Amino acid sequence: MLSSQRHLFDMPRDVCFFNAAAWSPLPIGAVEVGREGAARKSRPWEVPVGFDQQQFERARGAAAGLINASVDDIALISSVGYGVCTAAKIFDVPKGSRVLLLDSDHSSPVLEWMTRAADGGFDVATVQVGADYDWTSAILEEINRKDQPPVALASISSVHWSDGGLIDLVEVQSALRACGAGLLVDATHAAGVMSLDVTQLDPDFVIFPTYKWLLGPYGRAFIYVAKRHQGGVPLEQTSYGRKRVSSVADHYFADLDYVESARRFDMGERDFFVSLDVAAYSIELMHSWGIAPVQARMKMLTTRIADGLTERGVNVTLLDECFRAPHLLSLGFPAGMPDGLAETLAEHNVYAAPRLGRLRLSPHVYNDEADCDRLVEVLQAVLR
Numbered sequence: 001m002l003s004s005q006r007h008l009f010d011m012p013r014d015v016c017f018f019n020a021a022a023w024s025p026l027p028i029g030a031v032e033v034g035r036e037g038a039a040r041k042s043r044p045w046e047v048p049v050g051f052d053q054q055q056f057e058r059a060r061g062a063a064a065g066l067i068n069a070s071v072d073d074i075a076l077i078s079s080v081g082y083g084v085c086t087a088a089k090i091f092d093v094p095k096g097s098r099v100l101l102l103d104s105d106h107s108s109p110v111l112e113w114m115t116r117a118a119d120g121g122f123d124v125a126t127v128q129v130g131a132d133y134d135w136t137s138a139i140l141e142e143i144n145r146k147d148q149p150p151v152a153l154a155s156i157s158s159v160h161w162s163d164g165g166l167i168d169l170v171e172v173q174s175a176l177r178a179c180g181a182g183l184l185v186d187a188t189h190a191a192g193v194m195s196l197d198v199t200q201l202d203p204d205f206v207i208f209p210t211y212k213w214l215l216g217p218y219g220r221a222f223i224y225v226a227k228r229h230q231g232g233v234p235l236e237q238t239s240y241g242r243k244r245v246s247s248v249a250d251h252y253f254a255d256l257d258y259v260e261s262a263r264r265f266d267m268g269e270r271d272f273f274v275s276l277d278v279a280a281y282s283i284e285l286m287h288s289w290g291i292a293p294v295q296a297r298m299k300m301l302t303t304r305i306a307d308g309l310t311e312r313g314v315n316v317t318l319l320d321e322c323f324r325a326p327h328l329l330s331l332g333f334p335a336g337m338p339d340g341l342a343e344t345l346a347e348h349n350v351y352a353a354p355r356l357g358r359l360r361l362s363p364h365v366y367n368d369e370a371d372c373d374r375l376v377e378v379l380q381a382v383l384r
């Protein structure tokens with residue numbers, strides 16, 4: 001298990017920050033990299049030729065490593081929503097079929113399909129979860145329904161953002177395969193903290209941002225596009241998405257064929273180095289720790305909180321350990337979440353997110369046992 005990395009963050013001892021699933025703090029080192037990036041733009045003449053390509057490939061490689069992808073299958077994008085739009089432009093959903101979504105999943109993997117459904121002549125099917133929060137079984141049941149049109153694609157998060165429910169992607173993918181359907185994974189709450197191997201899973205798309213679990217900035221995200229979709233038309237038309245559109249050549253539009261590889265899907269203005277360099281730095285930091293040690297630390301922390309709440313008889317409900325993600329603990333309230341709970345906690349320097357009637361706790365490598373114990377103590381006092 002990774003030890004506490006609090007010393008790498010500008011985090012006062014009395015702050016209990018359990019909100020990485022909303023937005024994580026940048027490590028001190030990343031802030032320095034951001035400063036250097038900003039300074040670089042103040043003296044562009046000093047930036048060496050080729051620096052841009054080097055940084056694109058550095059970030060691309062760091063992201064690829066999180067899901068065991070080839071760098072050629074990763075594009076630099078700005079947000080999960082951008083990635084889902086990219087996928088929706090490429091992936092043909094036949095008329096009369098269904099796109100599977102999760103009930104109350106985050107808007108980014110959901111709204112694009114809802115928006116396209118009427119014109120595209122397909123339905124969206126929203127998977128409802130039972131009281132046990134066994135998302136995987138609920139998804140499998142929906143895929144296998146015989147009274148409904150065939151499933152063309154599942155566009156789903158691998159960890160539910162509000163209840164912290166864990167989806168077994170291997171089981172889901174196997175059911176989708178059996179009916180010839182595709183899989184888009186919103187790995188926002190998985191990349192970097194849960195293992196996901198695209199060479200084994202073979203999803204169609206995997207998309208994740210950097211500003212939460214990857215300790216990075218806003219505005220930087222990545223999409224894995226399976227080779228079978230790399231002939232698709234990108235969301236944006238950029239010069240670097242084409243084989244030869246060069247501003248320094250005599251003839252500008254020399255070869256309009258798209259470049260091979262997922263690089264054709266790179267977003268416009270990808271050269272914003274401040275965020276690119278910070279993203280690369282933070283992802284490399286995550287790599288230096290490794291997914292398993294990071295996850296072990298988070299599991300230790302969420303288990304300590306769960307045990308503490310149970311031992312003290314705090315009146316909250318938790319998902320069963322077998323159905324919840326190791327790094328997220330989402331509390332339910334039998335009589336409803338008290339008004340202003342998150343604000344009251346913040347008055348005690350305890351930070352967590354109210355999400356769809358639940359209180360979502362999301363620790364990261366800077367949290368330690370003292371944070372967990374204080375959180376439990378404060379929660380008990382506030383909910384009494």
Ligand SMILES: Cc1ncc(COP(=O)(O)O)c(C=O)c1O
Pocket residue numbers: 021022078079080081082106108109157161186188189209221
């Ligand atoms: C599951 C999930 N997907 C995506 C996002 C962010 O999406 P975007 O990058 O489009 O803003 C979030 C943010 O909370 C999320 O929880």
